[in-house]
Amino acid sequence: xxxxxxxxxVAADVTPLLLIGGRWVDSGDGATMPVENPATGEVIREVADxxxxxxxxxxxxxxxxxxxxxxxxxxxxxxxxRRAYERVIADTDRLAAIMTAEMGKxxxxxxxxxxxxxxxxxxxxxxxxxxxxGDFTRTPxxxxxxxxxxxxxxPCLLITPWNFPLAMGTRKIGPALAAGCTVVLxxxxxxxxxxxxxxxxxxxxxxxxxxxxxxxxxxxxxxxEPLLRGGDVRKLSFTGSTAVGRILLEQAAPAVVxxxxxxxxxxxxxVFADADLDVAVDSAVQAKMRNMGEACTAANRFFVHxxxxxRFAGRLAQRLGSMVVAPGTAExxxxxxxxxxxxxxxxxxxxxxxxxxxxxxxxxxxxxEGPGYFYNPTVLTNxxxxxxxxxxxxxxxxxxxxxFTDSDDVIAAAxxxxxxxxxxxxxQDIDRAxxxxxxxxxxxxxxxxxxxxxxxxxxxxxxQSGLGREGGRVGIDEFLEHKLVVLPVRPPREG
Ligand code: ADP
Numbered sequence: 001x002x003x004x005x006x007x008x009x010v011a012a013d014v015t016p017l018l019l020i021g022g023r024w025v026d027s028g029d030g031a032t033m034p035v036e037n038p039a040t041g042e043v044i045r046e047v048a049d050x051x052x053x054x055x056x057x058x059x060x061x062x063x064x065x066x067x068x069x070x071x072x073x074x075x076x077x078x079x080x081x082r083r084a085y086e087r088v089i090a091d092t093d094r095l096a097a098i099m100t101a102e103m104g105k106x107x108x109x110x111x112x113x114x115x116x117x118x119x120x121x122x123x124x125x126x127x128x129x130x131x132x133x134g135d136f137t138r139t140p141x142x143x144x145x146x147x148x149x150x151x152x153x154x155p156c157l158l159i160t161p162w163n164f165p166l167a168m169g170t171r172k173i174g175p176a177l178a179a180g181c182t183v184v185l186x187x188x189x190x191x192x193x194x195x196x197x198x199x200x201x202x203x204x205x206x207x208x209x210x211x212x213x214x215x216x217x218x219x220x221x222x223x224x225e226p227l228l229r230g231g232d233v234r235k236l237s238f239t240g241s242t243a244v245g246r247i248l249l250e251q252a253a254p255a256v257v258x259x260x261x262x263x264x265x266x267x268x269x270x271v272f273a274d275a276d277l278d279v280a281v282d283s284a285v286q287a288k289m290r291n292m293g294e295a296c297t298a299a300n301r302f303f304v305h306x307x308x309x310x311r312f313a314g315r316l317a318q319r320l321g322s323m324v325v326a327p328g329t330a331e332x333x334x335x336x337x338x339x340x341x342x343x344x345x346x347x348x349x350x351x352x353x354x355x356x357x358x359x360x361x362x363x364x365x366x367x368x369e370g371p372g373y374f375y376n377p378t379v380l381t382n383x384x385x386x387x388x389x390x391x392x393x394x395x396x397x398x399x400x401x402x403x404f405t406d407s408d409d410v411i412a413a414a415x416x417x418x419x420x421x422x423x424x425x426x427x428q429d430i431d432r433a434x435x436x437x438x439x440x441x442x443x444x445x446x447x448x449x450x451x452x453x454x455x456x457x458x459x460x461x462x463x464q465s466g467l468g469r470e471g472g473r474v475g476i477d478e479f480l481e482h483k484l485v486v487l488p489v490r491p492p493r494e495g
Pocket of ligand 1 (some may be wrong): 241248
């Protein structure tokens with residue numbers, strides 16, 4: 001197997017420092033943190049490890065830049081986002097290589113993420129100039145004129161996870177900057193390099209100093225909590241685990257900070273007896289294996305009608321079993337490593353627990369020999385509903401299949417979770433498709449589709465999967481206030 005440029009330092013031209021007020025600076029106490037390649041376990045780079053004071057300095061810079069950025073014409077903000085979009089696209093190979101190195105996903109998927117990430121910049125460049133349109137009305141009693149002005153919410157704190165290092169950043173930076181907000185971005189400590197490379201691009205396309213600040217840190221709680229409690233952050237946009245989301249909501253409460261939360265999922269993937277099995281299997285591979293299963297949208301619980309379960313499971317096992325598990329830089333790699341050792345251990349423990357409760361391993365169920373945090377694609381049938389993996393985000397390449405016979409029962413089972421991000425439904429009956437889509441307690445439904453995310457459509461969950469939406473027409477609203485200006489109707493003065 002050919003391993004491409006594994007030894008090349010793909011992040012050589014990334015500045016491993018904090019970006020504060022337009023300057024690249026060391027951490028206040030000089031600390032650095034290692035970035036590891038999960039395919040090899042080797043440290044690929046040391047980057048600045050911000051202190052609480054650095055976080056404060058970054059927020060001060062965002063606060064200082066807020067007024068002039070909000071006053072910058074929308075067309076100028078849009079042009080900067082558009083130029084950033086073009087630079088990201090032009091830099092696809094480099095950005096993809098950085099993500100593969102720090103996160104593990106295969107290069108082909110990393111390139112796909114670059115395109116997806118860039119699209120948020122293009123979409124919100126286009127949205128920036130269409131914010132205008134607030135209402136202008138007479139109140140129903142005729143006594144007042146009412147104008148609704150949409151204004152930026154103010155300085156934002158953006159906290160992103162490691163699984164989509166570039167796209168989770170642009171999905172927040174794009175609408176925030178388009179709306180006229182300044183930001184502090186705190187990327188995940190495992191994957192700071194993609195964010196630093198993106199920040200570099202923004203500085204090169206003319207983004208004014210202080211509008212985008214980046215603090216990489218392993219001391220998340222120490223840095224973030226005082227910022228949230230301090231009152232200067234007007235908006236928190238977070239993507240990550242439900243557990244951390246709850247903590248941040250509490251920390252945001254004292255200063256009544258507006259929040260958007262993209263949290264965990266426990267997606268049901270329901271295959272009815274009348275489903276087109278080719279479509280269902282193809283979509284299952286996408287919904288389960290995209291990003292090695294490390295996605296909040298990953299299919300977590302497969303419910304397959306008893307009459308087609310054996311065929312579906314057999315075909316899925318055949319597909320997953322033939323996927324190429326290899327470092328993301330290897331030619332033809334389809335399944336890279338998981339992010340770190342504890343994540344792989346968690347996946348292995350979930351599989352063992354399911355097996356103890358009676359699950360059958362059709363394929364996988366183990367980790368390959370050698371370095372890196374790889375886990376083999378796995379299909380389990382006969383999964384008992386009490387297995388831990390039906391109540392836990394697996395975040396790995398494990399498809400856990402249960403069977404059902406009754407539609408009402410499967411909807412109840414699918415909804416029997418505190419999460420509600422996405423559900424996947426496979427049937428050729430349009431009435432059933434719509435009825436099930438309406439009954440599922442989720443923010444998004446894939447109807448005969450294994451991928452739902454698109455920058456032009458609203459992404460988000462209900463229940464404990466989150467608050468607010470990213471992308472689409474509504475994405476920018478998360479960063480805007482609707483201000484009402486009332487002017488009483490009076491007769492004009494004489495003369
Ligand atoms: P995961 O389990 O997938 O790593 P997390 O929710 O732990 O997801 O992390 C998502 C983001 O939240 C990362 O940027 C991480 O550094 C950050 N984070 C984790 N804990 C805290 C915390 N207590 N305060 C602020 N940010 C945090």
